[in-house]
Amino acid sequence: MITRTYRFAGKIIEISSVYHYVHQYCEEYAATGTPDFSVITDEEDIDYERKKSRLEDIAFGREMREYSSPYLESLAVYRKIAERMPAYDTVLFHGSVVAVDGEGYLFTAKSGTGKSTHAQLWVDYLGDRAKIINDDKPLIRIDGSTVTAFGTPYNGKHRRGCALCVPLRTICALEQAADNHIERVEKNALYPLLVQQVYRPSDPVMLARTLTLLDCMTEHVSLYRLGCNRDVEAAIVSYQGMKG
Amino acid sequence: MKLNSNFIVHQTDKDTVIVPTASAAFSGVVKGNKTLGSIVKLLQNDVTEETIIAEMKKIFDAPEGMIERDVRNAIGELRKIGAIEE
Incomplete structure (x- = not known):
C-alpha cells in the first residue's frame, strides 16, 4: 500500500492505494495534516471500475475500451472521495x-x-x-x-x-x-x-x-x-x- | 411490494423526483406530480396494489377507474426501471 495525504475542497484526505499512479496524478494537491477521512482501494475496487467502464461502453454502443489497473484505481479513489464528500457539504x-x-x-x-x-x-x-x-x-x-x-x-x-x-x-x-x-x-x-x-x-x-x-x-x-x-x-x- | 432501497424519493418545489443511488442499474431520474408522490410514499412500506388504490381513493376525488389506471401505470413504470421490490 502507498499512503499519502491530499487537500481536496478544504479537506485533508488520506489515500492508500495499490499503485503509485494516483499519487502522481494528485501530486499538486499533496498536503499535510490530520486526515478528515481516509480512502483505501484494492483490486476489488479496480475490478468494479473495469466492469463499470465496460457496461458504459455497451450502454453507449461504443467500442470496448481497455484501461490499465493504475488508471482505474485513480477513478476508484475519486469515487470513494465523492461518496464521502456530502457529509462535508x-x-x-x-x-x-x-x-x-x-x-x-x-x-x-x-x-x-x-x-x-x-x-x-x-x-x-x-x-x-x-x-x-x-x-x-x-x-x-x-x-x-x-x-x-x-x-x-x-x-x-x-x-x-x-x-x-x-x-x-x-x-x-x-x-x-x-x-x-x-x-x-x-x-x-x-x-x-x-x-x-x-x-x-x-x-x-x-x-x-x-x-x-x-x-x-x-x-x-x-x-x-x-x-x-x-x-x-x-x-x-x-x-x-x-x-x- | 415496496420501493427498492437503491432509490430515494425527494420532494423539490411542486415535484416529486425518484433518484437512483450509484448502486442501481437505472441511472435516470423520474420526475412526477403529487399523485406519484403519494404512490411512492405508500411504497416506502410493503403494500399491495389494492392497498395503494384504496389509500389513493381516500386522498383524491377522481372519476371511476382513473385512480386504478394511474396507480397501475405508475407501478408499471417503476417496475421497468427496477424501482420496485416484489
Missing part, C-alpha cells in the same frame, strides 16, 4: 468551471455536447481574465448561502484546471445550436439535468444529503440555458448574458 459535479474576475461560471451538459470547447472559447475571448478551475469534475461546497467551486486533479482528459477555488455565480446548461442564444431559467427547467450531473452516492443517506445540497445550491446561484455553436461568438453571448 460538498458534492462532485460533472461540468467545467471557469473563473472570471474572481467569480465562477459552471458549464454543464451531457458528455460530448462541448463543455470543454465552450470553456476554452471563454479563455480565447477573455484572455488572462479567464482561468479554467476544473474542466470535468469539480467539487462544489455548499455552505449556507455560499457556493464554492474547487479545482481537483480530476480535471478531464486535457488536464485543464488548477488548485484554486472560486465562489460560484452561475450554472449554465449547454445545448448545441446553430445560433448562439442564452436565457435565464428557473430551477425546474434544469433540475433533471442537474440531478444527472451531480455524483449520486451509493449510500441512500448520502444521496438524500446530495439532493438537499443541490436544492440549496440552486437557490444561491443563477441558472441559465445556452444554445451554442463552436464559434468564439458563443463565448461573447454567454459571458455577456451571465455577467450581470
Whole structure:
C-alpha cells in the first residue's frame, strides 16, 4: 500500500492505494495534516471500475475500451472521495468551471455536447481574465448561502484546471445550436439535468444529503440555458448574458 | 411490494423526483406530480396494489377507474426501471 495525504475542497484526505499512479496524478494537491477521512482501494475496487467502464461502453454502443489497473484505481479513489464528500457539504459535479474576475461560471451538459470547447472559447475571448478551475469534475461546497467551486486533479482528459477555488455565480446548461442564444431559467427547467450531473452516492443517506445540497445550491446561484455553436461568438453571448 | 432501497424519493418545489443511488442499474431520474408522490410514499412500506388504490381513493376525488389506471401505470413504470421490490 502507498499512503499519502491530499487537500481536496478544504479537506485533508488520506489515500492508500495499490499503485503509485494516483499519487502522481494528485501530486499538486499533496498536503499535510490530520486526515478528515481516509480512502483505501484494492483490486476489488479496480475490478468494479473495469466492469463499470465496460457496461458504459455497451450502454453507449461504443467500442470496448481497455484501461490499465493504475488508471482505474485513480477513478476508484475519486469515487470513494465523492461518496464521502456530502457529509462535508460538498458534492462532485460533472461540468467545467471557469473563473472570471474572481467569480465562477459552471458549464454543464451531457458528455460530448462541448463543455470543454465552450470553456476554452471563454479563455480565447477573455484572455488572462479567464482561468479554467476544473474542466470535468469539480467539487462544489455548499455552505449556507455560499457556493464554492474547487479545482481537483480530476480535471478531464486535457488536464485543464488548477488548485484554486472560486465562489460560484452561475450554472449554465449547454445545448448545441446553430445560433448562439442564452436565457435565464428557473430551477425546474434544469433540475433533471442537474440531478444527472451531480455524483449520486451509493449510500441512500448520502444521496438524500446530495439532493438537499443541490436544492440549496440552486437557490444561491443563477441558472441559465445556452444554445451554442463552436464559434468564439458563443463565448461573447454567454459571458455577456451571465455577467450581470 | 415496496420501493427498492437503491432509490430515494425527494420532494423539490411542486415535484416529486425518484433518484437512483450509484448502486442501481437505472441511472435516470423520474420526475412526477403529487399523485406519484403519494404512490411512492405508500411504497416506502410493503403494500399491495389494492392497498395503494384504496389509500389513493381516500386522498383524491377522481372519476371511476382513473385512480386504478394511474396507480397501475405508475407501478408499471417503476417496475421497468427496477424501482420496485416484489
